[in-house]
Structure formats: C-alpha cells, structure tokens
Amino acid sequence: MKEVIVSAENVNVWYNGLQALKDIHMDIPQHGITALIGASGSGKSTFLRCINRMIDTVPTARASGVIRYKDENVLSPEMDVISLRRNVGMVFQNPTPFPKSIYDNVAYGLELQGHKNMRHRGFFGRKKIDFEHVEESSDPIDGAIVRSLKEAALWDEVKHRLSGSAFGLSGGQQQRLCVARAIAVRPDVLLLDEPCSELDPISTRKIEDLLLELKKNYTIVIVTHNMHQARRISDEVGFFHLGELVEFAPVKKLFNSPQKALTKEYIEGSFG
Numbered sequence: 001m002k003e004v005i006v007s008a009e010n011v012n013v014w015y016n017g018l019q020a021l022k023d024i025h026m027d028i029p030q031h032g033i034t035a036l037i038g039a040s041g042s043g044k045s046t047f048l049r050c051i052n053r054m055i056d057t058v059p060t061a062r063a064s065g066v067i068r069y070k071d072e073n074v075l076s077p078e079m080d081v082i083s084l085r086r087n088v089g090m091v092f093q094n095p096t097p098f099p100k101s102i103y104d105n106v107a108y109g110l111e112l113q114g115h116k117n118m119r120h121r122g123f124f125g126r127k128k129i130d131f132e133h134v135e136e137s138s139d140p141i142d143g144a145i146v147r148s149l150k151e152a153a154l155w156d157e158v159k160h161r162l163s164g165s166a167f168g169l170s171g172g173q174q175q176r177l178c179v180a181r182a183i184a185v186r187p188d189v190l191l192l193d194e195p196c197s198e199l200d201p202i203s204t205r206k207i208e209d210l211l212l213e214l215k216k217n218y219t220i221v222i223v224t225h226n227m228h229q230a231r232r233i234s235d236e237v238g239f240f241h242l243g244e245l246v247e248f249a250p251v252k253k254l255f256n257s258p259q260k261a262l263t264k265e266y267i268e269g270s271f272g
Contacts, residue, residue: 002030004028004029005028005030005188006026006028007028007066008026009025009065009068010023010025010064013050013063014061014063015060015061021043021047022043028189028219028221031216031219032219033220033222033234033236034222034234035233035238036048036240037227037238037266038240038241039266040225041242043243043244047240047245048223049193050075051189051191051221052089053079053081056081070087088189088190089183089187089190089191090190090193091192092193092195093193093194093198094198095171095175097169097177098166099167101163102165105166106145106181107145134162135159145184151180151183151213152176153209154180158173170203172200172202172204175196175207179207183218188218189220190218190221191221192221194223208232211233227255227267231251231255235250237249239254239258239262246263247262
C-alpha cells in the first residue's frame with residue numbers, strides 16, 4: 001500500500017456563487033499516476049487547480065474544505081503558496097515555453113528559487129555559455145538543467161541546440177520542455193492538465209512513456225479526456241460528473257468493474 005501524499009476532504013468550490021465542486025474526498029498515493037476523467041465542466045480541472053492553489057488566479061472562485069499536503073492544509077489562508085508551488089508543479093494543456101533559449105527555459109524555475117549563482121548565466125547577464133560542454137560542467141545549475149532534460153526524455157534531441165529558441169521545437173518537444181522546467185526544482189507532485197490534447201499520436205506516446213518513467217520519482221496527477229490514455233498509464237482513476245467525484249478506484253477496477261452505473265455509462269461512451 002503506497003503512502004498517501006495528498007488527501008482531500010470535503011472540498012467545495014464556487015464560481016460567482018455557482019458550485020463547481022461538491023464535497024470531494026480523495027487520497028492520492030505517492031509515486032503513482034492518478035488520472036482524473038469526466039466530461040467538460042465536470043470539475044476535474046478545478047480540483048487539479050486546488051491542489052497547488054492555482055484556483056487563486058480566478059477572482060470569482062471560492063474554495064472550502066481541506067487538502068492536506070505534508071500535514072498542511074493547502075486551502076488555508078496561512079498557506080505559503082510560493083512554497084507550495086515549488087513542491088507541487090504544474091504543466092498546462094497548451095505548451096507554454098518562454099520566448100528564450102531552451103537552456104534558459106529550464107533555468108528559469110531555478111532562478112525563481114533564489115539560486116544566486118544563476119545571476120551570471122544566460123538571460124541573467126552571463127556573457128557566454130559554453131553550451132558544447134554543459135553536460136560535463138561542474139556547475140550545479142548546468143547539472144540540474146541536464147538532469148531535468150534527461151528526465152524529460154529531451155536531452156538527446158536538444159543537447160546541441162541549447163542556445164536555440166524554445167519556439168524552434170515541435171509541439172511535443174515544447175511540452176516535454178515544460179515538464180523539464182517543472183521538474184528542475186525537484187517538486188514532489190506534478191500536475192498536468194490535458195497535456196496531450198494538442199499533440200499528435202506520436203508526441204502523445206512520448207509524453208505517456210515519459211510520465212510512466214517519471215512516476216518512479218514523482219507523484220503525478222493528470223486530467224485527461226482520453227479514457228484510453230487513462231487506462232494505459234494511470235494507477236488510480238477518479239471519475240468526475242457535474243462537480244462530484246462519482247467513483248475513485250484502481251484503474252483496472254474502475255474500467256473493468258465500476259461500482260457506479262454512471263461510471264459504467266461514461267466509460268462505455270453513453271455520454272461525455
């Protein structure tokens with residue numbers, strides 16, 4: 001039995017007074033992939049954004065209840081949101097590289113964490129980076145960037161073009177770059193909101209293979225409309241409908257023998 005790293009109790013969310021989440025209870029196990037499925041507007045992305053308080057970016061949103069991470073209530077007004085997001089990273093639906101080099105995209109998160117030795121590097125003012133020897137560098141920042149790109153299964157594709165613009169990468173490569181940027185600061189949890197919805201099947205397969213490898217060191221929570229994807233890569237699945245968590249179970253149990261009639265209808269394609 002895996003240790004629970006995030007635990008939700010009685011989580012409710014309202015937008016403009018309209019309830020979007022209703023009494024959500026969920027225990028997310030460590031070092032696994034938890035998939036959240038359901039039709040558009042079912043509440044799965046709203047719940048994902050509660051875990052690292054991205055819900056705060058919506059002025060009309062109000063959340064209540066408890067989401068425990070390391071014995072702290074994420075939803076508490078006293079929660080250090082900056083520290084939380086350092087430990088609970090996020091990758092969005094559309095790839096969001098910065099208009100900078102591949103190297104500087106990954107370095108950005110490290111700089112935000114206050115690594116003072118970043119001040120002489122890349123877009124922070126370093127005159128020149130010897131990109132050809134970054135992998136052999138003894139600099140800890142270089143090491144973190146190389147490690148993150150390797151973990152994101154991107155290093156071999158970009159190691160000779162680290163100084164090039166991130167916009168020169170394909171959509172799938174950009175999304176893996178965003179993963180590398182998120183894991184550069186070594187979070188415990190990685191949240192992904194439909195990371196493959198804009199990608200072709202080959203790029204989607206690469207992202208799925210990447211997530212299966214990353215779960216060895218990270219806890220992953222992914223929102224997906226693709227039930228085949230959830231079935232392929234997840235360990236646990238939560239089915240949301242109209243703001244409620246209808247069923248939460250191990251992937252084989254939920255897809256092969258759902259306990260709720262509504263779950264069975266959804267996975268059989270009756271709606272959604």
